[in-house]
Amino acid sequence: MKLATGILYTEKQIKQRVEEIAQQVSVDYAGKTLVLCAILKGSIPFLADLMRRISLDVRLVLIEMKSQVDGEHASILFTSSLDLSGKHVLIVEDIVDTGITLDYLLKRLEVERAPASIRVAALLDKPEARKLDVPVHYRGFTVPDKFVVGYGLDWQERYRNLPYITWVEPE
Ligand code: IMP
Numbered sequence: 001m002k003l004a005t006g007i008l009y010t011e012k013q014i015k016q017r018v019e020e021i022a023q024q025v026s027v028d029y030a031g032k033t034l035v036l037c038a039i040l041k042g043s044i045p046f047l048a049d050l051m052r053r054i055s056l057d058v059r060l061v062l063i064e065m066k067s068q069v070d071g072e073h074a075s076i077l078f079t080s081s082l083d084l085s086g087k088h089v090l091i092v093e094d095i096v097d098t099g100i101t102l103d104y105l106l107k108r109l110e111v112e113r114a115p116a117s118i119r120v121a122a123l124l125d126k127p128e129a130r131k132l133d134v135p136v137h138y139r140g141f142t143v144p145d146k147f148v149v150g151y152g153l154d155w156q157e158r159y160r161n162l163p164y165i166t167w168v169e170p171e
Contacts, residue, residue, distance in 0.1 A: 001147070001155060001169065001170060002168060002170075002171050003159065003168055004166050004168065004169050006166060006167075007164050007165070007166050008143060008164075008166055008167065009141055009151075009164060009165040010164050011163040011164050013141075014049075014123075014140070014164070014165065015049070017140050018046065018049045018050050018053065018123075018140065019053055021050060021121060021138045021140065022054045023053070024138060025050075025056075025090065025138065026053075026054050026055045026056055029056055029088060032056070032057075032088050033057045033058075033059065033088065034054070034056050034057070034058050034059070034088050034089075035058075035059045035061055035084060035087045035089045035090070036051055036058055036059070036061070036090055036092050037063060037084075037089050037090065037091045037092065038061070038062055038063070038091075039063055039064075039065055039091065039093050039101070039105070040062055040063065040064040040078075041064070041152070041154075041160070042153050042160070043092045043093055043094045043123070043152060044152050044160075045151050045152040045160075046092060046123040046140070046151065046152055047060075047092050050092065050121065059082060059087075060080075061082045061084070061089075062078075062079075062080045063076060063078065063079050063080075063105070064076075064077040064078040064079075065077060065104075065105065067100065067101045072100065073100070074100050074104035074105070075104075076104075076105070076108065084109065084113040084114070085113060085114040085115065086114070086115070086116050087115050087116055088115065088116050088117045089116075089117065089118045090118075090120070090121055090138075091105065091106070091109075091118065091119070091120045092121050093120060093121070093122045093123070094122070094123055094124065094152050094153050095122060095123065095124040095125070095143070095148065095153060096120075096124070096125050096126065096130075096136055097129045097130075098129055098130060098131040098132065099130050099132035099134040100131060102120060102122075102132075102134045103132040103134050106118060106120075106134065106135075119137040119138070120134070120135055120136050120137050120138070121138035122136050122138070122139055122140065123141070124139075124141055124142075125139045125141070125142050125143070126142075126143050126144075126145060127142060128144065128145040129145055141165075143165075146167040146168075147167055148165055148166070148167045149162065149165070149167060150163070150164050150165045150166050151163065151164065151165050153165070155168045
């Protein structure tokens with residue numbers, strides 16, 4: 001696979017959209033303590049930009065997950081410590097593709113951590129690939145059914161550091 005020459009979303013477009021989401025989150029959670037629950041590693045740039053634009057009392061949890069290669073299972077590898085019971089949780093995800101990873105996480109958090117509420121902020125949404133119906137409350141952009149990279153998203157651990165979003169395609 002090689003990097004495409006085109007760009008899906010520029011650095012400027014991403015910055016503006018993240019700002020809009022941060023403003024909406026700040027309004028929606030006004031007066032509440034918000035726990036951002038970021039899924040490693042792809043959400044790191046989104047998390048870093050989003051959290052600095054949210055004007056609320058924000059806490060942070062980092063979760064590393066494994067989406068199985070067969071695309072049918074997910075598992076949690078690591079969770080940083082913080083009590084989520086009774087807290088308002090916003091999951092920060094890079095992309096919702098099949099929805100399997102998010103569906104698994106939502107169920108685990110709801111059952112085991114008893115938060116007051118859980119919502120999802122996903123930078124990218126790839127609806128054509130969806131297998132499970134999962135809620136996406138804050139969506140950056142919708143992308144076509146391509147393998148997208150950049151701004152945290154990787155292909156075989158490459159391209160995470162691109163400041164824009166593009167895709168990889170066959171050589
Ligand atoms: P899921 O298919 O919704 O479970 O997606 C799980 C994870 O796969 C996402 O959080 C991403 O880390 C990764 N992923 C899915 N689609 C893409 C893509 O197009 N580019 C890069 N990573 C992806």
